[in-house]
Amino acid sequence: MKRVWSGLLLGIGALPAVAATCEQSSRQGDVQGKFDANGEVCFSLPELGENYVSATLNGVTDARLLDGQNRRIRTLIENGPADGEHTLLFALPVKQNTSLVLHGEAGKPWRFQWRMKETSPLPRVQMLAPVSPTLKALANVISAGGSTEAFWQAQRRQGTPMVEPVDANHKRVTFLWRGARDNVFILGSPAGDHDPLFRLGNSDVWFRSYVVPADTVMQYKLGR
Known part of the structure; x- marks a missing residue:
């Protein structure tokens, strides 16, 4: 299995993106499933103060963080291996609505493990x-x-x-x-x-x- 490490990711882009209907997420979790016919799954993330998020993704080839208007904030994974495991550490915009959109092969399994922490x-x-x-x-x-x-x-x-x-x-x-x-x-x-x-x-x-x-x-x- 291929492993990919991504360090703390910051910044904002203006490229538009469209999110699927998103599942609500808590500050910590471990969920898995299969990609829909479009090869996509989406999670609504909680609004936090200054923070960091640590996450592990399996079966995911692309991951994007979107704002409340479905505009791309940043790309977390791009053209990754379908059989890879990705370990991410990134920060969410402070006190803003955000969503995480994951892509992979249609019908194939995915897994999303995460933990969110607010800092002081x-x-x-x-x-x-x-x-x-x-x-x-x-x-x-x-x-x-x-x-x-x-x-x-x-x-x-x-x-x-x-x-x-x-x-x-x-x-x-x-x-x-x-x-x-x-x-x-x-x-x-x-x-x-x-x-x-x-x-x-x-x-x-x-x-x-x-x-x-x-x-x-x-x-x-x-x-x-």
Whole structure:
């Protein structure tokens, strides 16, 4: 069986598309069936705040995300193998009606497994002080004339992003970059956007924190 991984997908297009009559979906599910005579099946997706969706599709050759007027927002799969399994991670437009249209071979089986999570990003404006307890302590060290070297050594041992507990159901994830002079961005952030990192004082530490569900798994990239 062929496997295809697609990372966080964002953006909007203006190409028109027509959706079939759609089935209502919840925030999590596992459904299967057979494609109709047109080789199509459609799901209405719930309206969410800032979010991400993880999904696995089987038997699907094409997948499109449509808005409330059946206009294509983005293409998730195009000309995929009919016997393939596709793992997707993407964000839905915030607080908008959307639908997911799947295509495959008429009469052939399909399967759709998914889970939707809302995220709680910190404000997009630059913070005067970090919220992370670890970074708060580091800020005190820096203000007293100390070095960031011990902090970076700890991050090398533990791995990044830095994860701290918030409560039983959430964690604070802090993305880090060392030594930039100018802007650093996280591409494919939990907020579903390309967000800037912030510099901790005049140090070599750049950071951005998000509070997310404790079982969050995602792909991301950092760039300048």
